Amino acid sequence: MTNELKEEVIDLIKNLSDDVTLEDIQYHLFIKQKLQISNTQIQEGKISSHEKVMERVKKKWFK
Numbered sequence: 001m002t003n004e005l006k007e008e009v010i011d012l013i014k015n016l017s018d019d020v021t022l023e024d025i026q027y028h029l030f031i032k033q034k035l036q037i038s039n040t041q042i043q044e045g046k047i048s049s050h051e052k053v054m055e056r057v058k059k060k061w062f063k
Contacts, residue, residue, distance in 0.1 A: 008032075 012028055013020075041047065 009029065009032075012032060013025060016024060016028065
């Protein structure tokens, strides 16, 4: 884990309410991780247009 990432996690926890639970922290870390992965995929051009997603959904669910 890089120092920058550690600082981001510490800041995230510091900004949560005082009555935060361990489950709340896990949830926020999970969301942060998913957003980081998504951001990386966007930067690498690994995205699909809304139209392509809808085509796949229609083929799978509306045969």
